[in-house]
Amino acid sequence: MTNMWKEVQPTDEYRVQLNGMLHESDRDILQFLYQPLVGASSTSLYSMLWGEVERHQLESEPSIHASLMGMLSTSIDQLFEARIRLEGMGLLKTYTKGGDNRQFIYQLQPPLHPNEFFDDPMLSVFLYRQVGNAQFLRLKQRFIVRFEDRLTYREVTRTFQDVFSSEALTQATPLSFEQERENETLLFETKNEGIQTDFANFDFHLLLAGLSEMMVPRKALTYHVKNMIAKLSTLYGLGVLDMKNIVIEAVTEDNEIDIELLRKAARDYYQVHRSPTFPKLQSVGNIEKEIETPNDISAEDDLVYYLDHASPVQVLKDASPNGTGATKTELAMIEDLLYVQKLPVGVVNVLLQFVLIRTDMKLTKGYVEKIATHWARKNITTVKAAMELAKMEHKQYMEWKEETNNGTKKRKSNKTIRKEKLPDWFKDRQDSVEEPSIPSSTNGDTDLEFEERKRKFLEKRRQKKLEAGEE
Structure with a gap:
């Protein structure tokens, strides 16, 4: 995905x-x-x-x-x-x-029409596995209609020529009658092409290499037969060697491949060698997945790449200690940032990470919207630009946070301000950026905390890449 x-x-x-x-x-x-x-x-x-x-x-x-x-x-x-x-x-x-x-x-x-649906090996098997035998039979019965066999009847239908005749036109057909109007189409009906299987995922060259012309004539492998082979391979998770024996069993005396025999042979092979129960339909994966970063970039660039390519939902999930996803309120807030404030995805990710850590993992709506409006007016469009602006304006953002929490703007005073937790990327700010004063007794501990959190984050991402076989 x-x-x-x-x-x-x-x-x-x-x-x-x-x-x-x-x-x-x-x-x-x-x-x-x-x-x-x-x-x-x-x-x-x-x-x-x-x-x-x-x-x-x-x-x-x-x-x-x-x-x-x-x-x-x-x-x-x-x-x-x-x-x-x-x-x-x-x-x-x-x-x-x-x-x-x-x-x-x-x-x-x-x-698909009901008869085509139930004839499709993948759809019928997945439906059977999903609803069970009793409901499957009831569903099938629902679409069965009475249709009397015509074998004992003789057709007496007249042809067009038996009923009608055509008078020759005495004048040429007007051009406007023959000419099609641009971008206009008469109502029509069409048929569903069914589930599309990717032939590229099945090696027919290897299959043919293991089947001699005497065993399976090449002309027997029609498009319809190949389509069924690819579907059965996908449905039951069978490889080329498995399908070779199945195809051989489906060859008739007329050197043709019977589709029903092919389906039965694949089903029997699966139940004997894999599982007695039919496979169940499942998604390939979740919409959100681990962001795969290039192997030849630095740790800092890796973080920028992650923020630039991850979705806001994934950033919230990664920031949560137990990996919980976003709430409906948070999703609505994210959508507002994206299509009302029109901030790029990467900029939204920086904003979310920045606010989460500064507000003890709480997405305070007023605080988020105030910073987002500021960034939108400053036309911030990249992850790095968002990071730099957050470093430059961090003192102002701290005052906004207090204003949001207290309902009134914080007045300036000489009272010592305790240094707050910040995102990992915030630690690497320029020396020229002014820092709020902090008690000397906590300065070293806070710096160590920053470094430890950064180390854990980068180590976690490196471990995921190793598990995915990227290194």
């Missing part, structure tokens, strides 16, 4: 397109067959996007993601996760253009 905060912002514009007409019957298919796999938030997003397109139209008017978040009562990260689940299930295609002011097109794909 990639950094969600760099993928989409609440202020980004989007349009909705329908890849063909959708029908009311599609709602039942989404609710009963797809929702157990993608979750209610994803089907709600699909329905909301569908509702934005007027009847007998294929495209909506432009809108922004903040409006969509309000309608669904969700955050931008939850919206993004719901979106990518639809993409992975083949229900949505996403297109984007632009740089700072991005525009998106969300093209809704019609769901």
Whole structure:
């Protein structure tokens, strides 16, 4: 997964397109067959996007993601996760253009017809594993209809020529009749392409190397067969050597590969050699993951790289001793910093880390907003610039903190000010920056504390990189 905060912002514009007409019957298919796999938030997003397109139209008017978040009562990260689940299930295609002011097109794909859904080895197995045998059979029964066999009947349907005739046109067809209008499309229907498997992840060259032409003719490996092999390999986690034996078992007397035999052979192989229970659908990983930094940079640059590439949610999680995530209030505050104050993600990360440590791990809204407004007016756009400004203005920020806590502006006095905890990067300030006075008895201890915290942070990141095999 990639950094969600760099993928989409609440202020980004989007349009909705329908890849063909959708029908009311599609709602039942989404609710009963797809929702157990993608979750209610994803089907709600699909329905909301569908509702934005007027009847007998294929495209909506432009809108922004903040409006969509309000309608669904969700955050931008939850919206993004719901979106990518639809993409992975083949229900949505996403297109984007632009740089700072991005525009998106969300093209809704019609769901598979029930017979196609249950014929798909991955979808049917994952649904069975999710809802259990009894509910699976009930769902299947829901979409079964009576359809009498026609083998005992004789067709007597007339052809077009039996019923109609065409009178030759005496005049040429007007040009306006033949000419298509630009950017206009008649209503149409289309079919879902199903779950898309990546052929690049399966080595068909190695598979063919282990299969002689006598055993499996090359013409038997059609696109449909290869697609099924790739799906079964993904579904059951089987390698090329495993699939070689499975393919051999599926070859018929006519030197063709029977799809049903192929599915049965893969299922039997999995239950015998791997697990008696079917595999369960799960996400590849969480949206937020450990930020992978280059190996050839210094420790200080590593910290800057982390703040520049991590999401604000990840920074809050990393700052928490027990790794707890952001609350709804904190997420709302972050979204305000990003699309109201329009601060870059890296600058928001510096601000969050700075405020958390200065306020005993509390994100005081008034204090955060006051510094954010100052940085926005100063046009701070980079991590390093935010760090430098925090070093230069730290005395002023301390007074703002006291003003926020006490409700009144702190008056200047000769009273000794105790030095506060600061972020690791704050320690490396220029000598020319004035420091608030501190009692001499605590100065050495505080400096040692800074160095110890910096050492632990950098050691923690180095250890994570070692565990990930980066060094």
